[in-house]
Amino acid sequence: MPIPMKAEEFHTAGLFLFCYGNSSMAAGFGSRRFESTKAGHQLEILSSSDDDEEQNQGVDFPGGRVAFTSEMTFLPESSEKRVQCYRVLDDNGYPLSSKQFEHVSKELALKMYRGMVTLQTMDTTLYEAQRQGRLSFYVTSYGEEAINLASAAALSSDDLILPQYREAGVLLWRGFTLQEFVDQCFGNKNDYGKGRQMPIHYGPRSIITSLSPLLLRETQLPQAVGVAYSLKMDKKDACVVTYFGDGSTSEGDFHASLNFAAVMEVPVVFICRNNGWAISTPITEQFRSDGIVVKGQAYGIRSIRVDGNDALAIYNAVRVAREMAIKEQRPILIEALTYRVGHHSTSDDSTKYRPVDEIEHWKTARNPVSIFRKWVQRKGWWSNEEESEFRANIRKQVIDAIQIGEKVEKPPLGDMFSDVYEEVPSNLMEQEIVVRNTVKRHPQDYPTNIPL
Numbered sequence: 001m002p003i004p005m006k007a008e009e010f011h012t013a014g015l016f017l018f019c020y021g022n023s024s025m026a027a028g029f030g031s032r033r034f035e036s037t038k039a040g041h042q043l044e045i046l047s048s049s050d051d052d053e054e055q056n057q058g059v060d061f062p063g064g065r066v067a068f069t070s071e072m073t074f075l076p077e078s079s080e081k082r083v084q085c086y087r088v089l090d091d092n093g094y095p096l097s098s099k100q101f102e103h104v105s106k107e108l109a110l111k112m113y114r115g116m117v118t119l120q121t122m123d124t125t126l127y128e129a130q131r132q133g134r135l136s137f138y139v140t141s142y143g144e145e146a147i148n149l150a151s152a153a154a155l156s157s158d159d160l161i162l163p164q165y166r167e168a169g170v171l172l173w174r175g176f177t178l179q180e181f182v183d184q185c186f187g188n189k190n191d192y193g194k195g196r197q198m199p200i201h202y203g204p205r206s207i208i209t210s211l212s213p214l215l216l217r218e219t220q221l222p223q224a225v226g227v228a229y230s231l232k233m234d235k236k237d238a239c240v241v242t243y244f245g246d247g248s249t250s251e252g253d254f255h256a257s258l259n260f261a262a263v264m265e266v267p268v269v270f271i272c273r274n275n276g277w278a279i280s281t282p283i284t285e286q287f288r289s290d291g292i293v294v295k296g297q298a299y300g301i302r303s304i305r306v307d308g309n310d311a312l313a314i315y316n317a318v319r320v321a322r323e324m325a326i327k328e329q330r331p332i333l334i335e336a337l338t339y340r341v342g343h344h345s346t347s348d349d350s351t352k353y354r355p356v357d358e359i360e361h362w363k364t365a366r367n368p369v370s371i372f373r374k375w376v377q378r379k380g381w382w383s384n385e386e387e388s389e390f391r392a393n394i395r396k397q398v399i400d401a402i403q404i405g406e407k408v409e410k411p412p413l414g415d416m417f418s419d420v421y422e423e424v425p426s427n428l429m430e431q432e433i434v435v436r437n438t439v440k441r442h443p444q445d446y447p448t449n450i451p452l
């Protein structure tokens with residue numbers, strides 16, 4: 001519960017800043033603010049019983065009865081304690097309590113773990129392929145493997161997923177093959193998007209296509225709420241799950257979506273991957289709230305903060321969230337605390353704006369794959385030999401897929417102009433003629449593997 005702050009304290013603090021308005025005094029304001037918050041809290045405790053009579057004189061207002069008080073209090077801008085983070089395993093893979101993961105069988109745990117290693121290996125190999133100039137672009141999910149695989153594992157295949165772009169592991173779980181990933185990245189004729197999108201914008205049938213532009217990405221959130229509303233109308237035993245980053249919560253559609261979801265009471269699970277960064281913008285420059293989780297509550301949505309680097313915590317939280325979303329027909333928000341270990345994309349060098357030590361810490365001590373591996377190995381379900389064999393095998397599969405995928409010819413030129421309109425409009429027809437004529441005039445400037 002937020003602790004109210006007395007109005008006179010607020011006023012004194014403001015006067016203090018007004019008289020001595022420089023930066024050191026601003027720090028003084030910070031500590032006074034803290035004192036006044038405490039004072040407000042004490043006042044609340046002291047006066048709670050005396051106030052009973054006064055409180056009973058409330059007003060019936062739409063949304064519920066509101067009590068009156070003679071104390072003028074402002075809600076403080078933050079609570080003293082940050083919202084706690086739910087976790088099951090510590091950083092060494094030891095459970096904090098024995099009862100929390102009865103739903104995770106050996107088979108499920110190994111499927112999740114193999115998926116995490118596959119994602120890591122695919123990322124490394126395709127990242128290298130980009131660096132060799134074979135791909136135009138790539139985005140890794142380093143550090144976020146647990147959120148990817150464990151959240152997907154907790155869902156039913158009927159649940160609809162609207163992802164951002166750092167959720168390749170969710171697709172892996174749903175059966176998207178390494179060859180399908182590679183074909184999309186190379187934009188060859190086997191790509192379901194017919195080579196029209198940048199690499200990593202996968203669009204398998206089991207998932208609504210991954211999006212990248214922030215505006216569009218945020219469009220996933222209103223869309224997710226709309227899809228969830230249709231599930232509600234059809235009384236389906238399924239929910240919608242949508243993923244987004246901390247940076248995406250700065251877009252207006254995030255707020256509209258949460259509000260709509262709460263008011264329409266739709267079965268949608270919002271999973272925010274709070275990885276600390278929106279390219280080079282740290283979250284401290286993005287918002288002043290206690291992360292994302294409190295925003296869910298502000299909109300009347302049941303919300304939880306989870307350790308995004310703990311696969312079991314993510315699995316448990318998402319499993320329970322989807323159950324509540326469906327049974328109670330309500331939205332749920334999950335804020336997964338994690339860290340983007342890789343650069344934002346191959347167009348970025350994150351060592352230019354953040355300390356290498358920080359990256360290294362999350363890569364080693366807080367590595368979600370290593371933490372889960374320790375737990376799985378301690379259970380006796382996985383060995384060092386299986387680990388090396390599996391990693392070598394996946395690496396070979398990705399390399400084979402690349403060798404196949406880059407040789408497959410591109411979709412025909414005409415595909416650039418089809419599929420949007422039932423009847424191609426005249427301006428697009430003209431553009432197609434211009435492109436074809438240009439290619440004919442300058443054939444040396446165009447790739448030979450695009451059929452005209």
Ligand SMILES: Cc1ncc(C[n+]2csc(CCOP(=O)(O)OP(=O)(O)O)c2C)c(N)n1
Pocket residue numbers: 166212213214215216244245246247248249273275277278279340344
């Ligand atoms: C409208 C728009 N503005 C800016 C961008 C550039 N952009 C791409 S990703 C990104 C940051 C997103 O951060 P976050 O949502 O935290 O996701 P993360 O990359 O950390 O997973 C930005 C600013 C964009 N794609 N679209």
Ligand SMILES: [Mg+2]
Pocket residue numbers: 245246247273274275276277278279340
């Ligand atoms: Mg981010």
